[in-house]
Amino acid sequence: MQQRDPIPCQNCGAMMAPEADGRTYACGFCHTRVQVAIDGAQIAAGMHLDLSNAEALLAHLANTLSQGFSEHTRIHAQGSYVHAIEVDTEPDVFVLKREGHRLLAQHRKVVRGIALRTETVALDRWVQLLTDSLARLANSNARAAWVLAQIRH
Numbered sequence: 001m002q003q004r005d006p007i008p009c010q011n012c013g014a015m016m017a018p019e020a021d022g023r024t025y026a027c028g029f030c031h032t033r034v035q036v037a038i039d040g041a042q043i044a045a046g047m048h049l050d051l052s053n054a055e056a057l058l059a060h061l062a063n064t065l066s067q068g069f070s071e072h073t074r075i076h077a078q079g080s081y082v083h084a085i086e087v088d089t090e091p092d093v094f095v096l097k098r099e100g101h102r103l104l105a106q107h108r109k110v111v112r113g114i115a116l117r118t119e120t121v122a123l124d125r126w127v128q129l130l131t132d133s134l135a136r137l138a139n140s141n142a143r144a145a146w147v148l149a150q151i152r153h
């Protein structure tokens with residue numbers, strides 16, 4: 001887990017430490033509470049992804065995304081055997097699917113349901129793009145803290 005630095009309280013200037021969600025800071029002196037935005041690196045760190053193990057990566061991502069971002073995620077699976085994962089954070093759509101024994105990672109730009117272009121990207125780049133989009137999504141709605149709590153086991 002990425003450790004966040006303490007920040008000064010806007011009200012009294014005392015240093016505030018982050019709470020367990022990594023996003024809420026509380027002041028021990030005046031009890032001011034603030035929320036800070038989360039970033040993709042925090043989400044990636046929270047997910048603890050092992051990019052060298054395709055099998056575990058698919059299963060882990062499917063599990064995490066269906067918990068934290070279910071309305072944006074489509075999992076193609078037979079039982080626990082995951083074939084493909086699709087994450088729609090329009091205008092960015094992310095697809096991770098099996099191709100033989102390897103994984104094919106794709107990033108697609110979509111506007112109003114129309115795919116503008118599809119790129120095959122390296123897995124580490126794909127994870128970076130995905131987690132950046134998830135951070136944007138999380139920051140734009142009130143569930144960010146909940147989402148972070150979900151992915152940090």
Ligand SMILES: [Zn+2]
Nearest residue numbers: 009012027030
């Ligand atoms: Zn304070």
